[in-house]
Amino acid sequence: MSWDERSFLEKLEGTHQFPEHYTFKFIVKPEYQAQIESLLPGAEIRLKPSSGNKYVSVTLRRLMDTSRDVVEVYKQANKIEGIIAL
Template identity: 45%
Template sequence: MEKKQFDKASFREKLENSGEFPMLYMFKFIVPKGKESEVASLFPRNEVKTKASSTGKYVSSTIQAMMDNPDDIISIYEQAAEIEGLIAL
């Protein structure tokens, strides 16, 4: 399956129009079980709330982090994209 192309400019524009920075931003990811620590490593100073799927195959992670600007948010998503099997919500 081909990876969906990420439109960075469009996403940056949406972030800029969503409010003033710094802002509290919520990240949500789903990863295969065993990969949740890779998501947590992206947020060393934030609480990462996790919940296992009903089958136990996947783990959802929710993180609220204070972000200084749109580029910081985009950077997190680019780093997260390197995690095998990750789905960003």
């Protein structure tokens, strides 16, 4: 993920009022689905496999306390091979 952390934090703080429920969306190969789900224990999870089942869209929604908590999830997700964050 190549984004400027400071500007992302400013954007989050300008558009969200934490604590609030935040929705994360990722696309991964099915073998990495469990790693994504483990990033946010207790999150509401929605899955949507691609038409050829080569990828799965994972939507996670959970109460986040701060914008920094959101950034940390993205940092951890970035360590997962081939992940696409939406």
